[in-house]
Amino acid sequence: MSAGTSLCFDQLQDRWGETVQRTTPDPSLKKKPTSICIVGQSSWFLPYWKFDDLSGFYINKSSSITNLPKSISSNMVSKIYTGCAILAFFQCAFSHQLYPDGFGGKISRTTIPRRELALSKRDNIDPSLLYPTYNLSVPIDYFHNESRYEPHSNGTFPLRYWFDATYYKPGGPVIVLQSGETDATGRLPFLQNGLLHQLAVATNGIGVVLEHRYYGESIPTPDFSTKNLRFLTTEQALMDEVYFARNIVFPGLEDQNLTAPNVAYIGYGGSYAGAFNAFLRKLYPDTFWGTISSSGVVEAIYDYWTYFEPIRVFADQKCIKNTQLITNSMDNIVIGQENNTALIQELKTVWGLPNVTYSNDFMSVVMYGMWEWQSKNWDPAVEGTPYFDYYCGNVTSNKLLWPSLNTSTTEVQKLLTKGGYVSELSNLTIPYLNWIGWLTDYTSANFGDCSPSQDSCYSTHNLTYYAQDDSSQSWRLWPYQYCTEWGYLQNGASVPANQLPLLSRTIDLPYLSIICEASFNITTPPAVENINKHGGFNLSYPRLAYIDGEQDVWRPATPHASPFNTTAHNRTSSTSQPFILIEGAVHH
Template identity: 25%
Template sequence: MVGGRPANGFKPIPKDYKPLNLDEDTHVFDNRIDHFNDFNKNTFEQNYWFNSDNYKPGGPSFLMLGGESRQNNFWTAVPDLEWAKLASQQNAIMFNLEHRYYGESNPTPDMSTANLKYLSSRQALADAAAFIKAMNTDSRFNLTDNVKWVTFGGSYSGSLAVWMRELYPELVYAAVGSSAPVNAVVDFYQYLDGIQATLTSYNPLCASDLSAGLAQSKFTQMVGGRPANGFKPIPKDYKPLNLDEDTQVFDNRIDHFNDFNKNTFEQNYWFNSDNYKPGGPSFLMLGGESRQNNFWTVVPDLEWAKLASQQNAIMFNLEHRYYGESNPTPDMSTANLRYLSSRQALADAAAFIKAMNTDSRFNLTDNVKWVTFGGSYSGSLAVWMRELYPELVYAAVGSSAPVNAVVDFYQYLDGIQATLTSYNRLCASDLSAGLAQVSELVKTSDGQKQINKAFNLCDDWSTYSPDDITYFWQNTIGVYSQIIQTSGINNGEFRNVQSVENACAFHLRKSSTPLKNLQDVVFWFRTLQFDGGSCVYNNYTDYIQNLQQTVLDEDVSDARAWLYQCCTEFGFFQSTDADATKFWGNVMDVNFNTQQCAQIFGPTITNASIYNNVKKTNTHYGGASKFRGTRVITPNGSWDPWNTLGLLTPSKNNQVVPVPMTGTCHCEDMYMSGESDPQSLVDGRNLIATTLNEWLNPA
């Protein structure tokens, strides 16, 4: 669809319509190219069709105006069409006039922008006026004096029909304009409002199901190591109940560090007080780099919900600024993103805690103990809250929390390799061999053709730019990153479908080559991501243009926001630099990632500013080696490629308690328990519960 127009036009001719006698029926009228320039006498051939079978002297002339698509004799030859029935009733002759620049009625030899200056509705109306005048005197038809012309059309051509009556009343006696949009508007958002209203009027469940499906099929690329659904994903099949009633809004400051800026924004949050008893703590789940809903507050089997039940705690979940619907600014322009930072997000949480402490709905006791929770980036926020706001936050649980910022995060892919190797060395070596085969094949034109076919590429490898090639590697390697980062989570398909075991099953086939195994894993993963049957698109320019969008749109906005934070605070750019090259190949260096910052957000973000800002982040929070927080629990899984950036060493006073869990992945401890949980996960959750209980209920 272009401009709301389906490929076959607004008033489509049926696909199975086969014109008979088309050559004989098609007539040509010489019309002026420019009706509004008397010095331009040039003409073009404009197609038209007619049917005089119903005509009797004194009857009217019906003119169907062609719109934005090719015409043929359909409208004049099919007797069951509504206007044909009207023609029969009124003894009318019927004409159909093709619109200039559509079909074969071309005023110019090509469609260059310069030539399109003659394309407008005003020129089209003047075409119709000239045509009517000519037909009035055409001896073939013997139209009577003062014949009454009635113009017909549908959609855009319906607008033309009524405008003909408006602008040429001396020629047109009446008009029928079906579905004619006579108001022009730039931002026609009401169009999709209408689609929604139609679906809802037919069946509200149909509309809500479509909306849920769209929410699942969004921007699918990994950006800054972040899967499209976030680091601690809400299950795809989770359908929020009573979401409108559960969603609360807190007015938070747009800029906590500028006393002169009093502007506020609406920040979404959710709560559950079912477990709360006076004297119990308050648990706050900090939203990270993705949209939130009531999942974390209403699902009782989540690990933190069990802890809340044990401790008689009230639960809150606060959506992060610039993610989901908590937008401080009307768009995501680089200038507006200056309010997006972890420091502002922590200040948001501090203001929220202070407000909830005095909110009469909750009746929290004086000196209520707040415990912050989070996973991945929001796990970092959780422990940083305890570090920077110890007067508000009593303890923190930061699962898979990367507290070290780093620009060139090549250790991430080292971690992916280590996980595959620990699961099965043959699986890891087969993948590495498959990647090496691709690297060799693309050196020759025949090999490139083989890769085109093997990976079902939309565009030939031979047309790829250097950035397209690196983007291919990012997407291919990203398949394994996404599988391993979430493999094992008891959340939807992650544990039993999109798992290390199932990926390695391809690589352990003895009857197949490493290249075929790699190809099949990529295709299998894409099938799980909704588009396995389509070709693979590796256009770097389109990727950049997607992330340059500044409109508020959940999937792209969340990805853009996270990349901005990577460019201005954290780095976290995964590369095949240093020792990662040995396994993955030298195919994706850190500069490929850092260049995107300037390309997407503008020249103010440079390599120097990226490294400098990452250094500032580590200085501000202390990184892992100089972390100053106490009463902090930091679970990490050995299969998690992020674990090298976490708090892994216990403090001397046992106030930082790492919880290492062998064979578990990113944020796995946060989700529901299951019968197939590894013992290390069971033991880790028990240690979290025991430690938290000791801190909240000291002897």
């Protein structure tokens, strides 16, 4: 693509949730630009961004980031680069295939159907009311030569999907968002006003949300017994999407052949679905013209203790230190003095968890704060949860935030002393008490009174629960996938001995594997080679884009894993193979 080829990203200022001041276009231009311009094949620098409102305004950017108007924050620049990369990745080259004469007015605001104006006024409407649900009948079993799927099935099942062809024009792509390990109705906001919507507008494409087999209502078997979950593998699910692309007839567009390879198909997904899309591009390049892997965990890892490493590096360091020291003091009791049942009971009682039977269950509850990092969101336009910030605010405060816990001061100091931290009493007593207060508030809000017992809320040792396998037991689905192929057991026990963990060392591989044996009778580590045979950290392919977050807890499983995983290596980003790490970003 030559310099100056046009790309349009409508209403970017609203999408990113940032306000920028109106600036004047470059006076040397004979006519004002109608879109974003890409400079050179290897650059993501964008000379002109279009920000549409009633009159339109422009931000002028030369080849250097230092020449950006002061009204644009560096955080927004990171977002802009990423948005551009996603669009430019396929649109730069794609434009010559679909629009030999260039995009020009084809994707300008004035050529978008009037229905967009109506849609824009319905941002707060439940998207399930805007998009009808459709189903495509797909095979249950694509691999009749593989013994792992015996007995084989010749049956089919309805795979759910939703689509929006509002902006479609002949020659536009079909952009498929793979919903991954969840009910796909939760992904419909992407189609309504999120990235899927933006890409469809920018390319005159069709946006599709496609449900993953076994999740939501795309269920191929009568129940979720271990025998009937044998078809829940990534390779079978990949073929569902390939089958969709090769066979779909969109309702209302029956007169058009919109199957691959007649039409370019673009895949998109985040996290597990991000890795899914990376595999999709490599394994089925004749079906999927390009894919975007966001936070894509392309390396399956059994012992995933490095999940907590980005938190350790990027979170508030006082919060990290206090968490490590207090956690270690408790480990020194429940592990180092495991036969002192009276002391362990005192520890559980001061935390308000006297009736949690197992120490690893107890410590797992105490650690809830660390898990909330993944729920943070780097984009101010998208609301994340505040729980991690609340947690850190508590364990770093020098003031007792829960006055009712003042009566527990003596007991907490005793436990710190027994845990080996008598020299830190002045520094850790208040954070310890505040952590207890935060956890009590958190568990009360999320679990209520835990009737009939605390074990009913917090125990991982309930074998009766694991025996349930009817089709309403959707909790079985992702555990089956990670027990069989993916791993990702996020534990504290494997943290190097010379480093204090953020998660209790009682949370070890055997503890996290209880669900595998009790639910599925799986007693061996997952076959991660089924996943990593596709290339793992080194997986690359033309028109496969990787977009990851610098502070993402899943970064150690993505191609951007360096320096958290020494077997991963950084790459140079290019137009054909974008490789972008967003500063300050977390998951997705």
